[in-house]
Amino acid sequence: MIELSAKQLADAIARGDVSAAEAFETYRARAAADELNAYTWVAPEGTTAAPMSADAPLRGVPLGVKDLFCTEGVPSQAGSRILEGYLPPYTASVVQRLAEAGAPLLAKTNQDEFAMGSSNENSAYGPTRNPWDRERIPGGSSGGSAAAVAAGSAPWALGTDTGGSIRQPAAMCGIVGLKPTYGSVSRYGMIAFASSLDQGGPLTRDVTDAALLYGQMIGQDPCDSTSLAHPETIALPTAERLDGIRIGVPRADLAADGIEPGVIAAFDATLQRAQELGAELVDIELPHAEHALAAYYVIAPAEASSNLSRFDGVRYGLRHGGDEGLMAMYTHTRHDGFGDEVKRRILIGTYALSSGYYDAYYGRAQQVRTKIADDFRAAFGRVDLIATPTAPTTAFKLGEKTADPLSMYLGDLFTIPYSLAGLPAISIPCGLSDGLPVGFQLGGPAFSENRILDAAHALEQAIGFEPLEIS
Amino acid sequence: MSADVEYEPVIGLEIHVQLKTRTKMFCGCELSFGDPPNIHVCPVCLGLPGSLPVVNARAIHLGLMIGMAVGSELAPRSIFHRKNYFYPDLPKGYQISQFDLPLCLGGKLGDVRIHRVHLEEDAAKLTHVGESGRIHGSDSSIVDYNRGGTPLAEIVTEPDVRSAEQAREWLNMLRVTLRQLGVSDVNMEEGSLRCDANISIRPVGDTELHTKTELKNMNSFRYIERGIHAEVARQIEIVRSGGKVQGETLHFDPRTERITSLRSKEEAHDYRYFPEPDLVPITISAEMLDAARAEVPELPTARAERYASTLGLSDDAAKLLADRAELAAYFESVLEVDSVEPVAAANWVTELAARLDEGDPAGSKVEPRALASLIGLLSSKAINVGAARQVLDRLVAEGGDPLAIVEAEGLGAIGGGDELADAVAAAIAANPDVAEKIRDGNMKAIGPIIGHVMKATKGRADGGEVTRLVRQQLGL
Numbered sequence: 001m002i003e004l005s006a007k008q009l010a011d012a013i014a015r016g017d018v019s020a021a022e023a024f025e026t027y028r029a030r031a032a033a034d035e036l037n038a039y040t041w042v043a044p045e046g047t048t049a050a051p052m053s054a055d056a057p058l059r060g061v062p063l064g065v066k067d068l069f070c071t072e073g074v075p076s077q078a079g080s081r082i083l084e085g086y087l088p089p090y091t092a093s094v095v096q097r098l099a100e101a102g103a104p105l106l107a108k109t110n111q112d113e114f115a116m117g118s119s120n121e122n123s124a125y126g127p128t129r130n131p132w133d134r135e136r137i138p139g140g141s142s143g144g145s146a147a148a149v150a151a152g153s154a155p156w157a158l159g160t161d162t163g164g165s166i167r168q169p170a171a172m173c174g175i176v177g178l179k180p181t182y183g184s185v186s187r188y189g190m191i192a193f194a195s196s197l198d199q200g201g202p203l204t205r206d207v208t209d210a211a212l213l214y215g216q217m218i219g220q221d222p223c224d225s226t227s228l229a230h231p232e233t234i235a236l237p238t239a240e241r242l243d244g245i246r247i248g249v250p251r252a253d254l255a256a257d258g259i260e261p262g263v264i265a266a267f268d269a270t271l272q273r274a275q276e277l278g279a280e281l282v283d284i285e286l287p288h289a290e291h292a293l294a295a296y297y298v299i300a301p302a303e304a305s306s307n308l309s310r311f312d313g314v315r316y317g318l319r320h321g322g323d324e325g326l327m328a329m330y331t332h333t334r335h336d337g338f339g340d341e342v343k344r345r346i347l348i349g350t351y352a353l354s355s356g357y358y359d360a361y362y363g364r365a366q367q368v369r370t371k372i373a374d375d376f377r378a379a380f381g382r383v384d385l386i387a388t389p390t391a392p393t394t395a396f397k398l399g400e401k402t403a404d405p406l407s408m409y410l411g412d413l414f415t416i417p418y419s420l421a422g423l424p425a426i427s428i429p430c431g432l433s434d435g436l437p438v439g440f441q442l443g444g445p446a447f448s449e450n451r452i453l454d455a456a457h458a459l460e461q462a463i464g465f466e467p468l469e470i471s
Numbered sequence: 472m473s474a475d476v477e478y479e480p481v482i483g484l485e486i487h488v489q490l491k492t493r494t495k496m497f498c499g500c501e502l503s504f505g506d507p508p509n510i511h512v513c514p515v516c517l518g519l520p521g522s523l524p525v526v527n528a529r530a531i532h533l534g535l536m537i538g539m540a541v542g543s544e545l546a547p548r549s550i551f552h553r554k555n556y557f558y559p560d561l562p563k564g565y566q567i568s569q570f571d572l573p574l575c576l577g578g579k580l581g582d583v584r585i586h587r588v589h590l591e592e593d594a595a596k597l598t599h600v601g602e603s604g605r606i607h608g609s610d611s612s613i614v615d616y617n618r619g620g621t622p623l624a625e626i627v628t629e630p631d632v633r634s635a636e637q638a639r640e641w642l643n644m645l646r647v648t649l650r651q652l653g654v655s656d657v658n659m660e661e662g663s664l665r666c667d668a669n670i671s672i673r674p675v676g677d678t679e680l681h682t683k684t685e686l687k688n689m690n691s692f693r694y695i696e697r698g699i700h701a702e703v704a705r706q707i708e709i710v711r712s713g714g715k716v717q718g719e720t721l722h723f724d725p726r727t728e729r730i731t732s733l734r735s736k737e738e739a740h741d742y743r744y745f746p747e748p749d750l751v752p753i754t755i756s757a758e759m760l761d762a763a764r765a766e767v768p769e770l771p772t773a774r775a776e777r778y779a780s781t782l783g784l785s786d787d788a789a790k791l792l793a794d795r796a797e798l799a800a801y802f803e804s805v806l807e808v809d810s811v812e813p814v815a816a817a818n819w820v821t822e823l824a825a826r827l828d829e830g831d832p833a834g835s836k837v838e839p840r841a842l843a844s845l846i847g848l849l850s851s852k853a854i855n856v857g858a859a860r861q862v863l864d865r866l867v868a869e870g871g872d873p874l875a876i877v878e879a880e881g882l883g884a885i886g887g888g889d890e891l892a893d894a895v896a897a898a899i900a901a902n903p904d905v906a907e908k909i910r911d912g913n914m915k916a917i918g919p920i921i922g923h924v925m926k927a928t929k930g931r932a933d934g935g936e937v938t939r940l941v942r943q944q945l946g947l
């Protein structure tokens with residue numbers, strides 16, 4: 001059963017080859033036995049999934065859910081000490097929606113604290129390890145979800161992507177990760193990092209699974225004013241060819257420092273295959289992309305500094321210094337509850353929003369954001385999709401970059417522009433470099449998920465990437 | 472500066488009114504007052520992780536009505552901002568408010584210009600346990616989130632107010648206007664109306680604005696008046712003794728009349744305003760404007776002016792009726808009965824209102840038709856004023872038809888017939904000394920004779936008619 005993709009498992013359940021209860025227990029036991037620290041909570045033995053209708057499209061294929069999503073009565077700690085043991089009184093809209101569609105909650109997956117990080121080393125519950133090499137990081141911040149799916153302890157999982165947090169761990173774990181169009185998936189119940197960038201999405205073994213899961217995630221939510229109805233239903237991809245598809249390649253961005261030769265090699269080989277499948281490659285420019293990282297590291301911390309203000313020890317979560325007066329309670333709770341990276345970003349964000357600095361930082365960053373969106377609009381006038389590597393490197397060693405946050409931030413080089421512009425992008429595995437998976441990122445205009453999934457499917461078939469052997 | 476320079480206060484007001492919606496500003500919890508604590512709460516108004524706000528359309532509607540009532544420019548597009556600060560009554564660590572793109576800009580009410588009207592959410596209610604009554608020095612503090620997230624409209628005036636009395640009078644006008652708009656209960660005791668004042672002084676004739684202080688959260692119009700008085704006096708004292716007013720936030724204690732500093736300008740919060748990313752901009756459609764306009768009634772100032780200019784009421788009488796929507800409505804329904812003279816109708820509605828305390832005359836036993844008929848009896852001299860008051864007392868107590876009451880009680884006026892002439896003759900005969908004084912030209916002495924006639928006629932005689940008969944019978 002565990003070799004089956006989520007779609008194949010759903011079909012097997014539909015045929016009656018295997019029961020939903022059997023599938024749930026098999027994966028539950030695997031998740032409980034996980035050695036990668038991919039999970040922060042696993043459904044206890046004897047858990048039975050809530051009853052679903054007989055025609056529920058996902059058939060009972062269980063789901064790993066990033067800890068950032070609130071799940072009623074189940075610990076939802078967002079990788080943070082400050083929410084240790086926190087049991088929300090409600091469930092995130094998208095988790096609820098998927099449960100009703102037949103994907104019951106299997107486990108909560110480990111993550112960087114409040115999704116701030118690219119390695120899962122910022123989790124208060126210990127780092128998750130990469131199943132390809134346990135001395136290495138699985139990427140982040142949805143590293144638990146990526147490791148779980150790659151190791152086959154979950155058939156599929158939910159992640160969230162603010163600057164690359166689905167795509168980058170998917171790349172580093174050799175699986176598929178889709179960052180959808182901003183607004184297409186409800187954020188209600190997703191513990192906020194940076195509200196204008198956060199977006200939930202699927203991490204799956206293949207492109208078909210991503211389409212199947214994403215298709216059940218979309219839809220306008222009355223509880224999320226920024227959510228939008230997707231103009232299309234999401235079809236399972238069938239394309240085998242790329243005839244007539246114009247793929248833009250921002251050559252200048254690929255010449256940046258710090259991109260590993262092995263990554264470039266796998267990327268170029270994939271472009272070659274795209275051409276063989278009939279795609280036309282077009283050189284494009286995204287003139288403002290070089291400022292994306294700087295803009296992102298102003299906007300995201302600014303919003304985060306405000307979003308994380310609610311963790312004050314008053315109503316829920318950690319409370320330290322409660323007997324020593326209000327100011328002592330605030331400072332002790334937040335000092336003890338937040339990790340270093342979170343504190344760093346709160347400080348940056350608070351500074352960027354301060355009176356006298358707002359225009360120079362936040363205001364300026366928003367202008368860059370508009371320019372980047374304009375760049376993409378112009379580019380998508382000429383091409384259908386844009387291709388880059390997902391990340392400049394493969395999975396690095398635990399502890400390798402923890403002392404140098406800037407080099408960690410540079411890992412988001414290719415993913416952040418889409419986040420700032422609110423556009424969809426997928427990462428699919430395109431080969432290995434020194435035995436470690438390399439991700440290939442394909443992005444498109446808003447709501448072009450069907451186009452992206454189709455092209456990714458055609459490439460996936462041609463690449464024939466060998467996933468990690470599941471044991 | 473020398474002591475003989477005269478100073479004038481320059482005052483701007485910031486008023487917070489809780490809007491009378493069914494549910495809170497950004498969630499579906501019902502508004503309440505006086506319920507057990509923390510029962511009208513949900514993930515959104517508790518600021519639980521992952522929750523998101525959704526704008527209450529009715530609050531926008533009421534905000535537009537306020538803007539229309541004060542003649543604001545209504546923004547076709549406005550946005551919410553986050554105002555960031557830490558306090559236990561603020562569950563998210565920020566208040567969702569409006570900053571540089573408020574719902575309504577400009578306007579005027581009476582002689583005070585409006586700077587802006589914007590929407591925001593109220594904080595929760597804090598109770599500090601212990602002697603100080605403030606958070607510092609309290610043993611503990613408890614939070615009731617029932618109030619948290621209540622929709623507020625903040626109305627900010629230009630610094631056009633020049634005295635404490637004017638502030639009180641203008642606030643009263645605002646309160647009456649908002650009550651008649653139906654957008655708020657405007658009850659200061661329950662906190663649905665709250666007011667801060669920005670106060671500075673300047674030499675009379677100066678046009679510049681000087682350093683201002685902010686007097687916070689005064690909870691009655693009387694305290695506002697007294698607080699402004701005290702603060703203006705304090706500032707004049709500082710300047711006269713050669714000092715400078717410091718920009719700070721102040722608290723007025725009505726028990727001691729003392730003003731204390733809450734925080735200095737250096738300690739002022741940096742609210743780090745930025746656009747609320749969880750909400751989309753509010754765009755005001757023609758339909759929304761039409762719907763708001765349709766719900767704006769004729770407002771007190773316009774109504775008072777109409778009563779004075781087209782109905783001939785005195786300014787005072789016009790304002791008295793117009794300021795209470797229920798009196799104005801009753802007044803107009805009395806006028807709708809045929810041929811009632813407006814000034815008389817205004818007088819008698821006022822008479823009726825005085826007998827009903829704060830009650831709505833429409834809910835009394837006095838039908839508008841009955842009051843109109845009473846006024847008719849009086850103006851045709853079928854009864855006199857004293858009798859009319861007696862009839863009104865009966866109407867208030869029991870209702871009924873004035874004519875029937877007059878007949879049953881024998882309250883009809885005695886006209887110019889023999890009965891009255893005889894009564895006057897008898898009164899003159901009984902008061903020869905008074906008659907003498909009148910003959911000598913002292914008409915003011917007539918009182919005892921009229922009193923005699925009234926007693927004899929049980930008050931039914933018309934005073935003017937009695938005077939005429941006295942002069943006639945004395946050959947004057």
Ligand SMILES: [Zn+2]
Pocket residue numbers: 495498499500511512513514515516517620
């Ligand atoms: Zn609520």
